[in-house]
Amino acid sequence: KKELIGAPDDQECVLQLDVWLVHKSVQFCTWLDQQYPWIKYRFVPGGCTRIAQPCDVGIQCPFKLAIKQSKHADIVEELLSLLKKDE
Numbered sequence: 001k002k003e004l005i006g007a008p009d010d011q012e013c014v015l016q017l018d019v020w021l022v023h024k025s026v027q028f029c030t031w032l033d034q035q036y037p038w039i040k041y042r043f044v045p046g047g048c049t050r051i052a053q054p055c056d057v058g059i060q061c062p063f064k065l066a067i068k069q070s071k072h073a074d075i076v077e078e079l080l081s082l083l084k085k086d087e
Contacts, residue, residue, distance in 0.1 A: 015041040018049055018056070 002011055017023040024043065032041060044052040 010038070012038050012040055015039050016044050016052055017041055018044050018053065019046050 002009060022028055029041075032039060050057050
């Protein structure tokens, strides 16, 4: 895909990861190193996500919250309909 944007084959990129246990696992890091050797990953220290990963805060967090609220509303609606059937 580097060819699509005109990047040289040896072009590296930096991937910022939070310190989630999976991201720091040997299995994940080994996989990333083997599959994508041009990606240089760095870990964002705990408590710094707001500064170092603005998309996590500005896009992904509100999106995840909307999904969570939607699932919650569906569960409440289903439970209420089941309770009404029992009346």
